[in-house]
Structure formats: structure tokens, C-alpha cells
Amino acid sequence: MSTPSNNTPHATTAAEGKFITPLDHIQSIDVPHSKIPVFDSIAAFREWRKEQTRQNKVVGFVPTMGALHDGHLDLVKTAKKECDAVVVSIFVNPAQFAPHEDLDQYPRTFDTDYASLVSTNACAAILLPKVSEMYPVGISLDRSQQRGAFVEVQGLSHQMEGIPRPHFFRGVATVVTKLFNIVQPDRAFFGQKDAQQCVVLRAMIRDLLLPITMRAVPTCREADGMAMSSRNRYLTPEMRKISTLLYRAITAAKKNIVEHKVQDREEILKPAYAIIEQVKQECKDQGLDFDIRLDYLSLVDVETLSELQVLGESQAAILSGAVYVGTTRLIDNVLINTEEL
Amino acid sequence: MSTPSNNTPHATTAAEGKFITPLDHIQSIDVPHSKIPVFDSIAAFREWRKEQTRQNKVVGFVPTMGALHDGHLDLVKTAKKECDAVVVSIFVNPAQFAPHEDLDQYPRTFDTDYASLVSTNACAAILLPKVSEMYPVGISLDRSQQRGAFVEVQGLSHQMEGIPRPHFFRGVATVVTKLFNIVQPDRAFFGQKDAQQCVVLRAMIRDLLLPITMRAVPTCREADGMAMSSRNRYLTPEMRKISTLLYRAITAAKKNIVEHKVQDREEILKPAYAIIEQVKQECKDQGLDFDIRLDYLSLVDVETLSELQVLGESQAAILSGAVYVGTTRLIDNVLINTEEL
Numbered sequence: 001m002s003t004p005s006n007n008t009p010h011a012t013t014a015a016e017g018k019f020i021t022p023l024d025h026i027q028s029i030d031v032p033h034s035k036i037p038v039f040d041s042i043a044a045f046r047e048w049r050k051e052q053t054r055q056n057k058v059v060g061f062v063p064t065m066g067a068l069h070d071g072h073l074d075l076v077k078t079a080k081k082e083c084d085a086v087v088v089s090i091f092v093n094p095a096q097f098a099p100h101e102d103l104d105q106y107p108r109t110f111d112t113d114y115a116s117l118v119s120t121n122a123c124a125a126i127l128l129p130k131v132s133e134m135y136p137v138g139i140s141l142d143r144s145q146q147r148g149a150f151v152e153v154q155g156l157s158h159q160m161e162g163i164p165r166p167h168f169f170r171g172v173a174t175v176v177t178k179l180f181n182i183v184q185p186d187r188a189f190f191g192q193k194d195a196q197q198c199v200v201l202r203a204m205i206r207d208l209l210l211p212i213t214m215r216a217v218p219t220c221r222e223a224d225g226m227a228m229s230s231r232n233r234y235l236t237p238e239m240r241k242i243s244t245l246l247y248r249a250i251t252a253a254k255k256n257i258v259e260h261k262v263q264d265r266e267e268i269l270k271p272a273y274a275i276i277e278q279v280k281q282e283c284k285d286q287g288l289d290f291d292i293r294l295d296y297l298s299l300v301d302v303e304t305l306s307e308l309q310v311l312g313e314s315q316a317a318i319l320s321g322a323v324y325v326g327t328t329r330l331i332d333n334v335l336i337n338t339e340e341l
Numbered sequence: 342m343s344t345p346s347n348n349t350p351h352a353t354t355a356a357e358g359k360f361i362t363p364l365d366h367i368q369s370i371d372v373p374h375s376k377i378p379v380f381d382s383i384a385a386f387r388e389w390r391k392e393q394t395r396q397n398k399v400v401g402f403v404p405t406m407g408a409l410h411d412g413h414l415d416l417v418k419t420a421k422k423e424c425d426a427v428v429v430s431i432f433v434n435p436a437q438f439a440p441h442e443d444l445d446q447y448p449r450t451f452d453t454d455y456a457s458l459v460s461t462n463a464c465a466a467i468l469l470p471k472v473s474e475m476y477p478v479g480i481s482l483d484r485s486q487q488r489g490a491f492v493e494v495q496g497l498s499h500q501m502e503g504i505p506r507p508h509f510f511r512g513v514a515t516v517v518t519k520l521f522n523i524v525q526p527d528r529a530f531f532g533q534k535d536a537q538q539c540v541v542l543r544a545m546i547r548d549l550l551l552p553i554t555m556r557a558v559p560t561c562r563e564a565d566g567m568a569m570s571s572r573n574r575y576l577t578p579e580m581r582k583i584s585t586l587l588y589r590a591i592t593a594a595k596k597n598i599v600e601h602k603v604q605d606r607e608e609i610l611k612p613a614y615a616i617i618e619q620v621k622q623e624c625k626d627q628g629l630d631f632d633i634r635l636d637y638l639s640l641v642d643v644e645t646l647s648e649l650q651v652l653g654e655s656q657a658a659i660l661s662g663a664v665y666v667g668t669t670r671l672i673d674n675v676l677i678n679t680e681e682l
Binding site for chain 1 (some may be wrong): 396476488493494521522545548550551552
């Protein structure tokens with residue numbers, strides 16, 4: 001790696017005048033010398049990218065949908081340790097939302113996102129592409145109306161998160177392919193919280209022979225164990241308080257495996273179901289005005305994502321689940337017999 | 342562009358010992374100083390490719406399934422005019438064949454292909470990847486059994502050639518994406534003979550935001566108008582003699598448009614159907630032991646590939662068809678109101 005440098009004159013000069021500088025309208029931060037170039041034009045970004053190649057820089061990439069939290073920032077900092085120049089993209093991808101999902105409501109908080117990225121001192125460029133450039137022929141949320149090129153990873157996309165969201169991983173694989181083709185990173189960083197996404201994208205990188213090293217970075221958690229997520233901001237304080245139930249459920253199940261050497265699926269998951277049932281009952285007893293609804297608990301092989309009835313002795317697996325707290329859907333996972341996805 | 346050079350010491354040194362040199366077992370050609378490196382390892386090829394970047398070379402790419410004819414060689418020569426270093430891949434792609442099609446019978450003629458490429462003096466490297474590297478989790482011809490990442494261009498893949506071959510363009514888009522990710526060409530060259538393929542791939546390059554310029558090169562024809570094709574070698578001399586029927590049919594239809602300003606589909610295609618019917622009858626009358634069977638004639642808009650009932654006054658369109666001569670399926674096309682696909 002060459003000497004790390006976020007904002008060499010060279011890196012920004014190529015696209016001078018083509019990127020927007022949100023600092024102009026951000027009042028709350030005090031880092032006037034830490035401007036990060038923000039590219040909303042793909043052509044301008046490509047010029048910047050070429051300059052990185054000319055300077056022989058190792059480029060890292062953290063794709064996001066914005067609404068950045070400490071989990072994202074941890075990805076950026078991790079990337080900076082391994083790369084010379086880290087690109088963060090912010091793009092709320094229509095193709096991974098179904099018509100009934102929260103595309104319109106999804107939080108868009110660019111100004112604070114920008115300030116957060118400046119604060120990391122680890123981000124060299126922000127890619128903020130327009131929907132019209134990312135989907136040149138448009139993008140309908142109705143899959144039957146969609147036109148153009150899509151990427152699908154067969155065999156890994158229709159279980160777990162793919163059951164309630166059959167459109168989801170096709171949307172993710174497609175947008176990540178597009179972003180990869182723009183950013184051309186040497187290394188790409190994803191959060192382990194989206195475990196199935198990590199498995200799908202690792203398979204995609206392998207199958208499409210993309211010259212990219214993928215890293216799945218462990219989930220960032222609040223002090224009480226709650227996995228960080230952009231959707232957590234949908235939770236009221238009352239909801240937030242009980243929302244650790246999913247993490248408590250899957251860690252109880254993991255304990256069953258690690259400490260008690262349980263291998264039978266039903267036995268493994270029993271305490272997890274019990275915790276969720278208990279919290280559900282408590283909410284009811286306290287007359288809270290929202291419901292808890294378990295979507296699923298899952299124990300799958302880490303390679304095939306097939307549900308396991310019996311866990312092999314040192315079989316690498318993902319123990320995961322999804323739960324609705326009110327209308328907010330939370331997901332979480334822990335790894336069994338493996339350190340990184 | 343830097344000075345063209347097919348075989349600088351640098352270009353081959355990076356992968357020394359990792360590529361096979363088929364000249365060692367080719368006796369029939371006399372060009373000992375024109376060795377072209379042949380890479381059957383993707384990793385070794387990538388080293389060669391990096392060297393091209395270091396030397397600032399514009400890389401052109403001609404993907405083929407081998408069984409090269411003058412049409413392919415014309416693509417290579419055209420590419421060389423526009424690029425510093427031209428890569429030719431030879432890969433018979435299982436994913437674009439259905440179980441009942443001719444994957445096993447497809448001609449594999451590497452030695453003569455190699456000699457042909459040497460004779461062009463325009464090919465800098467040959468990529469000859471293994472199926473196991475191109476499809477890391479294997480590739481079943483039975484689509485329901487396929488696993489892994491696939492690329493599909495929706496809206497352009499299931500008409501015309503996609504009707505009898507619903508698997509075909511998904512297979513093509515997938516393998517070309519893989520090859521692009523290996524070769525990382527600046528420009529890619531395809532033959533206009535596969536018109537729908539050109540339209541599908543141009544859309545794919547646009548939608549996936551691949552930084553590649555696509556060129557569709559006019560079809561090479563024999564003296565009698567017959568479009569060159571690797572599958573022509575399946576034809577007996579008797580079959581070959583009448584096989585110009587498709588070209589004669591579509592040029593008659595085109596004449597209807599260009600000279601007689603006909604706009605109605607049925608009127609446009611009438612002489613084409615007549616020519617095919619006539620040749621069919623002649624074969625029968627002469628007691629030839631093979632059948633002629635028209636698969637389809639098509640007149641589509643060049644952007645949407647939707648069939649046109651009425652051709653707009655200066656509407657760009659593709660006039661194409663497919664016909665079986667015996668068991669060999671021939672395709673051909675001519676362009677209306679446009680020069681390049």
C-alpha cells in the first residue's frame with residue numbers, strides 16, 4: 001500500500017467542479033479542512049477512480065443505503081486499516097424493496113451521514129449516485145414490470161430473508177454489481193449483521209469472477225447487545241427497550257450449542273422460542289400498544305444456507321432470526337463454528 | 342494508444358510457465374516468432390492484464406466459442422485497429438446450451454483456431470478458461486438444477502431467438518459478464534450476425550454500468566451472401582448450396598422496404614416467405630434427403646426488440662430469421678434504417 005491519503009490535491013482535482021460539497025450547507029460540524037469529495041455523477045467518479053489507479057492505491061469500498069450508524073462507521077474504519085482509499089456509496093436501492101415495503105419512508109439523512117464520515121477521518125470519497133444513472137431504463141418495484149439487466153444468485157436467495165422478501169437478494173446482487181463496476185474496489189466491506197447478504201455476495205463475487213476481496217465485518221452492537229441498524233430509529237423508546245429479545249434469543253440458542261453441545265435443531269432453538277414468547281406475553285400484560293411477532297428463527301449451513309435438522313459436530317452455521325416489533329422488522333444473527341462469513 | 346505490440350517480452354514474462362504454447366504441437370504453420378500466449382488459468386491471465394494497464398494499453402476483447410472462421414478473424418482485425426492489445430477468448434459456454442442442444446457436438450478446433458489467430462497478426466493473448474474456473478459451483482444444462490450467479494436482461498431475452506431457446510441469452514449474458522470481469526477490456530467486439538445478442542449485451546453493459554465500449558461489427562459473408570458461422574461446417578455440400586435461402590429471403594424483404602417503401606409487416610415479409618417456400622419445394626422435387634423448415638421471420642424495433650406490425654418511416658429495425666437445413670439451425674439478419682447495432 002502507498003501512503004494513505006484521503007484528500008490529496010490529485011485525488012480531487014480530476015473531478016473539480018463536478019462534485020457537490022455538502023459542507024456548504026452543513027452548519028453543525030467544524031472540520032473545514034476535511035472535505036470529502038461527493039460524486040453524484042458516475043463519470044466524474046470514474047475520473048477520481050482512475051487517479052487512484054495512477055497513484056497505485058488500494059481502494060476499499062463500503063456500500064451503504066445511508067442513515068449511517070456506528071456499525072457503518074466501523075466498516076469504514078476497518079476498510080481504512082486495509083486500504084489506501086476508502087469509497088463509501090450512499091444509495092437507497094429501489095430494486096431491493098417490494099411495493100409494500102418502506103422505500104419512501106427509508107431514512108435519508110445525508111447531512112449527518114456526511115458529518116459522520118468526515119469524523120472517521122477514513123473516507124476518501126462519497127459516491128451518491130442518482131437512481132436515473134443506476135437504472136438507465138428506470139426501475140419498477142413491481143418485478144413483473146422490471147426491464148434491463150439483473151443479477152441473481154440461485155440457491156442462496158430464496159430461503160431465510162428471501163422467504164418474506166423474494167425480490168430482495170436479486171435487488172441487492174444487482175445493485176452491488178453495478179456499484180462494483182463503478183467503484184472497481186480491490187476490497188469490499190459488508191456487515192455481518194446481514195448474514196445472508198454476505199453469503200450471497202461472496203458467492204456472486206466468486207461466480208462472476210470479480211477481482212474483489214470480500215470482507216464480512218462482525219456486527220456492531222449497543223451496550224445491551226442490540227445490533228445496530230438504520231431501521232432502529234423507527235423504534236419508540238418503549239419498543240427499543242424490549243428489542244434486545246432477538247439477540248437474547250439467538251445467543252441463548254448458541255449457548256445451547258457451545259456449552260451444552262446440543263446438536264438437535266429443536267433442542268437448540270427451544271430457549272430462543274421461549275424468550276420471544278415470554279417478552280411477547282410481558283408486552284401484552286403491560287398493555288403496551290404494539291405487538292411482537294416472530295417471523296422466523298433459522299439454523300443453516302454457512303455454505304449452502306440449507307436449514308439444518310441436526311448440526312454437525314464442527315459444522316459452520318448461521319443462527320439467525322427476524323422479529324417484528326410493532327411494524328419494524330429486526331434481524332440478527334450469530335455464527336457457529338466460524339469466525340467470519 | 343501506445344505503440345501496438347502483440348508480444349512484448351513484458352506481456353508474456355509475467356505469466357511465464359503458466360500458459361500453454363500450442364505451437365509446440367502444431368505442425369502446419371510456419372510462424373515460430375509469433376507465439377501468442379494462451380492462458381488457461383484465470384490468475385495467470387490477470388497478471389498479463391495488469392501488465393497491459395501498467396503499459397497504458399487500450400485492451401480490446403473478442404469473446405468466441407472457437408471454431409473460428411473469417412467472421413471471427415475480421416472481428417479480431419477490427420479490434421486491432423481500435424486497440425493496442427486484443428484478447429480473444431475461446432470458451433464453449435455450457436450455460437447457453439439446453440440439454441437437447443449441440444454442446445457435445447459443438448466443434449472444438451483449437452489448433453486451427455490458434456493458427457488462424459497467429460495469421461491475423463492482431464491477437465495479443467488467448468484466454469482459454471476451464472469450465473471449472475468459469476463455473477466454480479459447476480453448471481447443469483438443466484436450468485432448474487443451476488446454482489450460483491446468473492445475469493439476465495429482462496425484456497430483450499425471450500422474443501426471437503429466445504422463443505425456441507429461453508435459456509440462451511441468460512447463458513450468454515452470464516458468461517460475457519464473467520469474461521468481462523476477467524479481461525476487463527476497454528472495448529468489446531461482437532458480430533452483428535448475432536443481432537439479438539448485440540442488443541442484449543449493449544443493454545447489459547449500459548445497465549450494469551460496465552466501463553466498456555461495445556462494437557457490433559457487420560456480418561462477414563461468403564461470396565454467395567451466406568453468413569459465416571461455426572455451425573456452417575455441419576452442412577453437407579448439397580445443404581450448403583441451398584443454404585443462402587435465408588439471406589435471399591431477408592434481403593428480398595429489405596428491398597421491399599428500401600426500394601418500394603413498404604411499411605406493412607405482412608407485405609414486407611411476403612417475398613421472404615415465398616423464397617423459403619420455393620426452396621423447400623425444390624428440395625422436395627429433387628428428392629434431397631433433408632428438410633428445410635422455417636423457424637421464424639422477424640421484424641423488430643432495434644431498441645425494444647418488439648415485433649412491428651407497421652414499420653415507422655425511419656424507424657431503426659432488425660429484419661431477421663432462423664431456418665433449419667436438415668438439423669442445422671441457421672440465423673441471419675439485415676438492418677433497417679441503421680448502420681450499427
